[in-house]
Amino acid sequence: MKKIAILVDLELSENAGGHVKYWERICNSIKDSFQDFKLDVIFLGKKTTKKIIGKNINFFTIKPTIPSKILKPLGVDADITDLCPFNIRLFFKLKKFDLIHTTDQFFSMARTAKYASNFWKIPLTTSLHTDTPSYTEYYVKKIFSNFPKFINDFFIYKHQIHKKISNNQIEKFKKYIAHCRYGMINDKLPLKKFNFSKEIESKISMMSRGVDKRIFRKMKINRSRLLKKYGIYNYEKIIFFCGRIHELKGALFLSKIHNIIHSRGYQVVSIFAGQNLHGQKCLKIGGSRIKLLDYLNENEISKLYNLCDLFVFPSKFEIGPQVVLEAKSCGAVSVVTPKGGGKRISANGIDGIIINDYDPKKWATRIIKLLESQDKLEYMRKMILSKFQPPSWEQVFEDHFYNKWRKILN
Numbered sequence: 001m002k003k004i005a006i007l008v009d010l011e012l013s014e015n016a017g018g019h020v021k022y023w024e025r026i027c028n029s030i031k032d033s034f035q036d037f038k039l040d041v042i043f044l045g046k047k048t049t050k051k052i053i054g055k056n057i058n059f060f061t062i063k064p065t066i067p068s069k070i071l072k073p074l075g076v077d078a079d080i081t082d083l084c085p086f087n088i089r090l091f092f093k094l095k096k097f098d099l100i101h102t103t104d105q106f107f108s109m110a111r112t113a114k115y116a117s118n119f120w121k122i123p124l125t126t127s128l129h130t131d132t133p134s135y136t137e138y139y140v141k142k143i144f145s146n147f148p149k150f151i152n153d154f155f156i157y158k159h160q161i162h163k164k165i166s167n168n169q170i171e172k173f174k175k176y177i178a179h180c181r182y183g184m185i186n187d188k189l190p191l192k193k194f195n196f197s198k199e200i201e202s203k204i205s206m207m208s209r210g211v212d213k214r215i216f217r218k219m220k221i222n223r224s225r226l227l228k229k230y231g232i233y234n235y236e237k238i239i240f241f242c243g244r245i246h247e248l249k250g251a252l253f254l255s256k257i258h259n260i261i262h263s264r265g266y267q268v269v270s271i272f273a274g275q276n277l278h279g280q281k282c283l284k285i286g287g288s289r290i291k292l293l294d295y296l297n298e299n300e301i302s303k304l305y306n307l308c309d310l311f312v313f314p315s316k317f318e319i320g321p322q323v324v325l326e327a328k329s330c331g332a333v334s335v336v337t338p339k340g341g342g343k344r345i346s347a348n349g350i351d352g353i354i355i356n357d358y359d360p361k362k363w364a365t366r367i368i369k370l371l372e373s374q375d376k377l378e379y380m381r382k383m384i385l386s387k388f389q390p391p392s393w394e395q396v397f398e399d400h401f402y403n404k405w406r407k408i409l410n
Contacts (some may be wrong), residue, residue: 001056002409003038005097007090009109011080012043012061015275015295017244018322019079019103019129025212026401027053029393034402040097042090042109044082062090065108075142077246077277078135082108086115095120099405102126105176106169114179123408126177127184127207131319133166133173138248138317140165170194177204181408184400186319207400209322210393215298216329218385221306230291232269237371239270240308240332242301242323243315245292246277250314250340253360255286257312260364262289266371271308273301305330309371315340316358324352325390331381335367350380351388 010020023041031054038056045061052058064082087108094100094116102110105126117124140162144152155161170193177183178200185191187206196204227234239258245251251272258270269289272282279292296304305311311327312335324334324344334352336342345352353370355363370377391399 001036001038002098002405003040003096004099004101004405005094005113006039006041006101006103007109007113008041008043008103009081009107010044011064012045012059017079021322022129022209023103025210026393026397027057027059029210029212030054030397031057033394034397037402037405042093044080062087071143074146076139078139084108085111087112091116091119094122097122099409100124101401101405103129104132105173106132110176114176117179123181124179125182125184125404125408126180128173129186129319131317133169134317135248136169137162137166174200182404184404205400205404208391208396209320209325210396211325211329211390212298213329213392216302216305216326218331219302219306221303223307226303226307230271230293232291233267236267236269236289238308238310239268239367240304240311241270241272241274241313242304242311242326243274243313243321244277245272245274245279245282245294247281248315248317249274250316250337251278251282252285253314253358253363254312255282255290256360257314257363257367258286258290260360261368262287264364264368266368268371270312271304273304301326302330305332308332309377310335310367312336312363312367313341314358314363318343320344328352328384328388329390331385333370333377333380333384335363335370346388351384352380 006023008020008023012020027041035056040058040060042060042062044064047063049061050058065084065087066082068081068083090109090112094113100113100117100122102113104110113124116122141156144156174194174196183204184207185204187208232238241254243249261268269291271291271293273293273296276292276294282290305327311332313321313323314337316337316339318340320343321341324336324341327334328351334341336345336352336354338354338356342354345354348354355366
């Protein structure tokens with residue numbers, strides 16, 4: 001039986017983002033299937049642990065050497081990774097594997113895997129799940145905003161250091177993938193962003209995301225019980241947001257939209273579910289009819305997708321958000337940006353609504369119009385459920401990983 005190490009250089013926790021959940025969901029869906037591989041998935045954690053997921057699947061956590069939370073005072077509140085360039089214990093642990101797969105190309109595990117691949121002569125593959133260069137731009141600008149204006153102006157506006165660091169990461173990614181036997185890139189991230197050579201492009205494929213259809217599906221819900229549970233009046237329209245409650249995900253922008261809708265006399269409640277980082281700012285902008293639910297389990301999230309009138313996700317920094325796929329799997333109509341959730345919409349106005357202008361007044365006007373057009377929403381829900389359903393996680397694993405790994409190992 002071939003042994004494969006999957007390295008996820010992020011913390012495994014209940015509040016983890018989509019990158020971590022991607023591998024959790026794949027492994028929980030396949031469990032005892034595909035038994036010709038033994039998969040060890042290694043995450044970061046507060047301590048060293050082992051968890052058996054299936055007959056041939058284990059989760060491990062290792063402690064980061066230099067956790068990125070040290071940057072938190074500067075405003076970097078992204079998921080925790082390891083900033084150390086090398087992990088000696090991981091290096092020797094990787095010796096026993098027949099193939100190593102990294103899920104980033106910039107941080108400690110990915111760098112260590114490259115050294116181990118060279119030293120132990122083990123094939124290396126990689127997958128790009130997050131648009132790290134775009135996130136880097138955002139956080140570099142945020143860091144320099146803490147400095148006096150003349151320093152911020154010098155580095156950001158005059159020398160565009162955020163762009164230079166972002167472009168440098170793109171070049172690092174290209175070099176990393178050149179070393180790998182194969183690379184998978186999120187299917188909603190355009191290859192032209194990287195300007196690959198033909199040689200590198202020949203060993204790259206696009207990978208999709210899946211949905212656990214046992215959980216995220218159109219279902220009958222006890223509407224009155226849910227309304228009572230969350231303190232929602234029967235006459236209120238329901239807008240749902242799911243993800244990190246953070247400026248970067250569009251939570252503050254949605255709060256502005258909510259406030260505008262209310263100021264125009266419409267009875268709307270907006271539910272925010274997810275890791276609460278900027279929730280108080282949302283309440284300050286939008287008022288009391290914004291409801292912060294923090295982290296919820298997937299079954300409850302599915303009920304809210306089924307309950308809401310609209311799923312609104314205004315994030316601009318996405319390469320195909322998981323939450324939009326889950327909303328579609330439940331038949332919910334999503335309202336999104338073109339460079340965010342719009343990457344999961346096939347036909348604007350049919351399986352979702354893409355709004356190009358990032359102006360809360362224009363969003364509020366469009367959302368009000370949608371909420372007043374119940375026939376239009378019902379038509380879209382039927383189209384989503386009949387023609388625009390995402391694949392299962394089992395399909396994703398088989399198509400994008402299992403078949404590629406088997407070919408390399410054979």
